[in-house]
Amino acid sequence: MAVDVVESIHAMARDAGKAAARLATCDTRDKDAALVAMADALVVSERRILEQNAVDLKAGRAAGLSDALIDRLTLTGKRIADMAEGLNQLAALPDPVGRVNRGWRLPNGLDIKKVSVPLGVIGIIFESRPNVTVDAAGLCLKAGNAVILRGGKEAIHSNIVLAQVISAAAERSGLPANCIQLVPTTDRAAATAMMEAAGLIDCLIPRGGAGLIQTVVQNAKVPVVETGIGNCHTYVDSSADLEMAEEIAFNAKVQRCGVCNAMETLLVHSDVADEFLPRMAERYKAAGVELRGDEHVQRLVPWAAEATEDDWGTEYLALILAVKVVASLDEAIAHISKYGSRHSEAIVTKDYAAARRFENEIDAAAVYVNASTRFTDGFQYGMGAEIGISTQKLHARGPMGLEELTTVKYVVYGDGQVRS
């Protein structure tokens, strides 16, 4: 690996560490003023941002990027205004830093409090959407962290100008330099150097597709929060209200299919499959959903393709749905335990015991009874913002808001106590 790339990442991380030490003791109002200043700067710099975005779009079209990727990459006045609005909303949220999570007095008179403090230096490795530059930087800053952003090559010009605009605004408003830094190259070695910067980066959060996330999880020596892979199920129980089940199963697949909390497999109890599936299939067909089913499903829905073993484990992120008929709640739970990614799982049931068993036996970040998996989201949950959805169990699980971008410190006040 190029030594100078590693050295430049380490230098950025050391600068970020110094900024983080100062940010950790910044008052909330100073951080909020900086967020508002960053929002204003984005709006003021619209022309400059769109010019740089046009460079990325031209290169993207020349490279033959799909329409979907070009759309993700595209900034408009409206999208810039939305990013600014996001920063203003962050400014209005409560500061997670300084919260006393617990506090108690020991028999020897020591007063202990467990206080939320910033994580320190957060690295974000992400793909093509340039808005992540602004969203992630804002979240990290509000929680008192310095951030090092490393985006994808398709958006490099957009990312550079966005980072310049917001980081200059933050500094002008009085925050320390280097709170927000963007790696100015998309050299793979830079990402690797970030993954290996143990002791310099406190937490690495990958945002993007399964490939990116697995690369980071497999190679990082820095602590990682794994986000985003969602192979989510909806199980329609034998006791389900079938009209409710139809609404939920339709919503979970169709309302927005390219996101991690969308349903990828529908499980239907055999007692209700004959009544439920043909009707449900018509609705999916009208919405352009391709079905892949087991033998029982194919008997009820002749136009459904045959599901292979691979289908049960696939996060389609598309209008494709795997469908399976199961003989029992046990079979549904076993299927989800085997193939699920522990993201979001739903049961539709009128049966109390079935709801209880599903709630307790399904191991996932979010478990739903009679609701769509699409609700797993920091905004929907009322957290005001999210940096991603953690599918790991350590540190944070489910939607990661500002609170999850902090750690704790025990502060102990005494009067000369020593241990005997």
Place this chain on the structure above:
Amino acid sequence: MAVDVVESIHAMARDAGKAAARLATCDTRDKDAALVAMADALVVSERRILEQNAVDLKAGRAAGLSDALIDRLTLTGKRIADMAEGLNQLAALPDPVGRVNRGWRLPNGLDIKKVSVPLGVIGIIFESRPNVTVDAAGLCLKAGNAVILRGGKEAIHSNIVLAQVISAAAERSGLPANCIQLVPTTDRAAATAMMEAAGLIDCLIPRGGAGLIQTVVQNAKVPVVETGIGNCHTYVDSSADLEMAEEIAFNAKVQRCGVCNAMETLLVHSDVADEFLPRMAERYKAAGVELRGDEHVQRLVPWAAEATEDDWGTEYLALILAVKVVASLDEAIAHISKYGSRHSEAIVTKDYAAARRFENEIDAAAVYVNASTRFTDGFQYGMGAEIGISTQKLHARGPMGLEELTTVKYVVYGDGQVRS
């Protein structure tokens, strides 16, 4: 790496996963009954345990282990009774599983609760003390987790018999098989296979010296909680009550020096160094503490050795103390930020502003004002038990008790809500 070692670790982890799924829904009283049964079984099996321990001790002496290591390895009737008592105490602690950490209702009527649930399968890689087998297994089990233990070769016979005794007792009392498993070999490949068992082991906790911990942190692809390295400081401020400072600085170094929360470097403000250090040094001398100081210290304490750059970064775990005179609180904070391991740091001061600054600017798991760093400990903090002291920032920081051996699950109850 031997394929069969990897396969046997994977098989153990899969068995543990099945046990964990059942343990997660076990009632507290069943887990507590198992802990009491395990305690009873240890006492009943004393002779068998001591016989196997004697095999380890004989091999250890033949291999020339130091007296200190032989002492750590040695089991006695008293030590077995202490382990049993530890399990009985765990049975009496509140169950961390099932606690609703937060709960709220969304505007659309969805009821969300954030519930504590077990982590799943926990791997523990540890060194020579056989009591870790029992302590760690008890903690993991109480928090509803299955555990895979991998101990050091010096204690292999002791560990095997201890694991047999407690795991059989747990199973007899009705818990699922394979809640507690010990890797029956000390092959290095087995530890490596544990570190790489992503998706099969939910969390790996190394317990032991710096070498072991760094090996695990550097090589694991499984999420790790880093424990234990403590390069702790006590800073005697210009305003300190010097008698209090003397008691605290003595306690932090001498009360027990081989542990991670013991002080390794003493920082003294130059305003009080002339008065404080000669007196303090006499007391250390009488206790057999070797001092290594900077130039100023050597002038005041002629028998002190010269401190090198290495000394500032060393966790001695012995009756050795690095001593430095600093010109200001700023210099003290800068020194600690540069050399400290972010474990436990103390200031002795009468000055309100100095206390506030130290509390806020020192980045460590535990920050003390006018108290000994030796208090950083799950038992001292009133958690009832601990599996180690985390020096990382993700998931858990500071003493890790039962609560830190759990994760969360969002449970959402609805009435047919879909996302619009």
